[in-house]
């Protein structure tokens with residue numbers, strides 16, 4: 235569909251097109267449509283912009299990623315549909331590891347997602363894990379998300395989890411890992427259980443995350459550790475909820 239650039243909701247409609255296209259291609263789970271709609275609702279409440287509160291999480295996340303020894307970016311259908319290019323860019327700034335980890339896991343979807351990353355894999359810049367090598371099991375996790383790659387999520391020290399349901403984060407934390415999540419819903423289980431939660435829209439915050447990762451590579455370990463240690467996720471989520479509440483109270487309907 236040709237969406238006119240002049241449409242007041244152009245960006246939002248474009249994202250919907252990408253989501254629907256990914257469903258048609260067999261990349262997106264049907265439930266991914268519902269997840270996207272929920273995200274849109276929270277984005278409305280936030281004001282469809284990256285808040286200063288989210289920016290603090292993005293900076294802490296960037297510091298943690300630069301400090302990490304074995305970071306892995308986990309991707310699901312929605313992430314591939316909306317932000318494949320930026321996920322690749324971020325992985326290239328790190329150790330190149332991306333792992334496919336699906337809740338509605340089917341061989342067909344895994345293969346289709348793998349194909350989406352083919353060019354980067356061929357260039358040898360990206361290691362796409364989790365498709366042919368998901369031989370390990372996350373303890374205390376019964377869903378299919380529990381199947382992970384040894385080289386990837388299983389041995390990772392930091393896992394970046396863009397938008398998902400909340401059964402995995404807790405299990406990863408119990409394994410001693412640090413989890414960075416990107417989730418527009420500050421009340422979600424994932425948001426509450428993560429080490430760092432970025433309450434922002436995926437495609438809006440990834441370029442910022444890439445920018446700070448690049449910048450922070452020039453910082454010392456001490457400086458990076460200070461950024462991480464001064465960050466408090468519970469406090470950040472509370473501020474986000476207050477921000478939404480205050481914003482809604484002050485809105486005028488014209």
Ligand code: PTJ
Pocket residue numbers: 262263265266267268269270271272273274276310311312316335336337338339397398399400416417418419422434435436437
């Ligand atoms: O591809 P699969 O099989 O792994 O399945 C993926 C989905 C997303 C279907 C599955 O993980 C799921 O059902 O997730 P939930 O429980 O709907 O949670 C998705 C969360 O992401 C919700 O809290 C949404 O508010 C949030 N969200 C949706 N779109 C975005 C988002 N957060 C940031 N940016 C978005 N674009």
